[in-house]
Amino acid sequence: MIALLLFLQTAATQPALIVRDGPAQTMVAVSATGGDRMVRADALMSAMGGALVNGSNQRFTLVLSRGRLELVDGVPFARLDTIMIPLSRPPLVRGGFLYLPYQVVSEIIPRYGGGYFYDRSSRELRTFSTVVRRTPGQNPTVASVARPTVTPAPVRQPPPRPAEKHVVVIDAGHGGRDPGMSGPIGGSPWFVEKEVVLDVAKKLAAELRRKGLDVVMTREKDTLIALSDRGHIANRSKGDVFVSLHVNAPGRSNAAGARERGFETYFLAEAKTADARRVEQMENEAVKFETGADAPKGDPLSFIITDMAQNEHLRESSELAQTIQLGLIDVHPGPNRGVNQANFAVLRGSYMPAVLIEMGFGTNRSEATFLSDGANQTRLAKQIAESLIAYLERYESRIGGAR
Secondary structure (H helix, E strand, O other): OHHHHHHHHHOEEEEEEEEEEOOEEEEEEEEEEOOEEEEEHHHHHHHHOOEEEEOOOOEEEEEEOOEEEEEEOOOOEEEEOOEEEEOOOOOEEEOOEEEEEOHHHHHHHHHHHOOEEEEOOOOEEEEOOEEEEOOOOOOOEEEEOOOOOOOOOOOOOOOOOOOOOOEEEEEEOOEOOEOOOEEOOOOOOOEEHHHHHHHHHHHHHHHHHHOOOEEEEOOOOOOOOOHHHHHHHHHHOOOOEEEEEEEEOOOOOOHHHHOOOOEEEEEEOOOOOHHHHHHHHHHHHHHHHOOOOOOOOOOHHHHHHHHHHHHOOHHHHHHHHHHHHHHHOOOOOOOEEEEEEEOOHHHHOOOOOEEEEEEEEOOOHHHHHHHHOHHHHHHHHHHHHHHHHHHHHHHHHHOOOOO
8 A cells, every 4th residue: 555655655646648540539548657658558448449458476567569568567578489688667556456558559559569650749649551741731630541543353263171170178187196076074985076977078078079069178087197197188179168076175174174165166267266276286286196296397488478378368267167157057066166366387388269067065964965976967068068158159250250
């Protein structure tokens, strides 16, 4: 709070930036702190029709028409693909908003963003289809660039391509010597997570195939698949979405833990709550069953490039999680624990919309009984399939049917 007050006290109002596209213009506020002008990233991206992706560990991505500019709070560099761009001052997060040095507007976007140039005299960031035409004695007016009339040569249209099937990658959590959680609490354990999630995964696969979708399963029997390999399987299969199925357990084995119930759906991002961090730790501990679990993590450059690829699907993963969670309300007897986010290892390597579903608490006797019943598993599988199809249909409508 003190840092925010100091920031606001030292920030002075500056003439606004104008983002202009033909006759349309948007004003973006500019402030100054420490003698440098700053603009809010979300306002700038909204004016440009781009997007601001908020990643983990104060990492942000500006999605531009010709690239993705990655920034980190307090770091005076930006990354565009493999290009490192020095900044006049580091971007800052204040009051929950990311502020960018004005250099991003005046130099970086015109050079790297595609389709824009910056007019310093009028403080305008314009598209290339917009020019300023001056006539004697008149103020500048905006006009479109005149283009010569050209009669296009006939274009031979390729034959229409057959519609491609969507590919859904289903991941049954755990397996082999990794049993996952067991329950219920308060008696001899008879519920084993790896078995139940595989049963639901097979029913989900059958339902999706019946509806005409292609399905890839990371495992179809009781075998251990490394967490990192599950995402690689999805990528090699050119999956459209990745769904990992799991069963929850509380952080305690007492009577209060036995009462925990409900279902929730996660997407990949930094955990925001203590419970999300607990679930993240529980699911990521499966790495201890893998051979070579202590292998090196890789160099920082590879990590950044991987992180950028995942950020591309952050918003879609969030929407997919919302769709699945809302659908489960109709068939699950437990409480709705909502959509959450956490840094699950199984989701890190899948470069597509990806979610992890905690279908209930196997430590709770009533939910363990519900999840073990074949008819209930079929109901869950059908509802998840319906949600996946609904999401894919909305996605197709947003992108105009292009893949």
